[in-house]
Amino acid sequence: AQSVAQPEDQVNVAEGNPLTVKCTYSVSGNPYLFWYVQYPNRGLQFLLKYITGDNLVKGSYGFEAEFNKSQTSFHLKKPSALVSDSALYFCAVRDLSGGYNKLIFGAGTRLAVHP
Amino acid sequence: DTAVSQTPKYLVTQMGNDKSIKCEQNLGHDTMYWYKQDSKKFLKIMFSYNNKELIINETVPNRFSPKSPDKAHLNLHINSLELGDSAVYFCASSQGPLAGVTYEQYFGPGTRLTVT
Numbered sequence: 605a606q607s608v609a610q611p612e613d614q615v616n617v618a619e620g621n622p623l624t625v626k627c628t629y630s631v632s633g634n635p636y637l638f639w640y641v642q643y644p645n646r647g648l649q650f651l652l653k654y655i656t657g658d659n660l661v662k663g664s665y666g667f668e669a670e671f672n673k674s675q676t677s678f679h680l681k682k683p684s685a686l687v688s689d690s691a692l693y694f695c696a697v698r699d700l701s702g703g704y705n706k707l708i709f710g711a712g713t714r715l716a717v718h719p
Numbered sequence: 720d721t722a723v724s725q726t727p728k729y730l731v732t733q734m735g736n737d738k739s740i741k742c743e744q745n746l747g748h749d750t751m752y753w754y755k756q757d758s759k760k761f762l763k764i765m766f767s768y769n770n771k772e773l774i775i776n777e778t779v780p781n782r783f784s785p786k787s788p789d790k791a792h793l794n795l796h797i798n799s800l801e802l803g804d805s806a807v808y809f810c811a812s813s814q815g816p817l818a819g820v821t822y823e824q825y826f827g828p829g830t831r832l833t834v835t
Contacts, residue, residue: 638823640826642760645828645829646828646829647723647809647811647826647827647828647829648762648809648811648824648826649826650823650824650825653823692760694762702774702775704767704769704774704775705813705815705822706752706764706767706775707764707824708764709761709762709763711759711760711761712760712761712762
């Protein structure tokens with residue numbers, strides 16, 4: 605079965621510093637990977653996805669993610685964190701069991717950016 | 720214009736009651752989903768409909784019954800509510816469920832259900 609793991613419950617970063625939110629995956633076949641962000645009391649918002657091609661994927665709000673096949677990782681990054689980036693971040697993988705697309709989410713990582 | 724909307728935003732009810740949550744999307748998508756997010760923020764798919772047809776039905780108690788009157792609407796009815804049903808329920812939509820194409824999903828704002 606497809607799965608993703610987010611090893612950190614929380615990541616703390618000072619504003620202006622680079623940030624990384626980690627995600628590792630376990631899939632059979634080619635991985636289709638996603639990052640979503642959830643702001644307090646809001647629904648999830650799509651940030652970016654990796655399907656194929658360039659290992660560095662650029663997304664919304666200045667975020668990017670690096671796909672690493674040998675390490676089975678898809679870490680989310682941003683060069684300079686903003687306080688407004690503080691939110692809950694979810695990594696997800698596509699699951700095709702049953703013949704239809706569905707997303708399997710990680711447990712989420714809370715990002716706290718301090719002024 | 721809200722792309723995916725849900726009503727109500729908050730729902731507080733007693734054990735044993737029956738309640739419904741409604742979802743509407745104006746994105747023209749073919750596929751809609753219901754997810755449950757528990758108190759630890761863990762997010763799990765419950766159901767998916769494509770053009771009013773049920774295509775994904777995870778292991779969910781049969782007290783939960785989704786209904787899709789048309790491809791823009793997906794409602795969730797819950798019978799005999801239990802304490803463990805307390806959670807945030809999210810509706811989502813995407814362009815299609817087909818295995819060969821992977822589209823991102825767009826989420827509604829969520830409905831916080833509290834069962835007392």
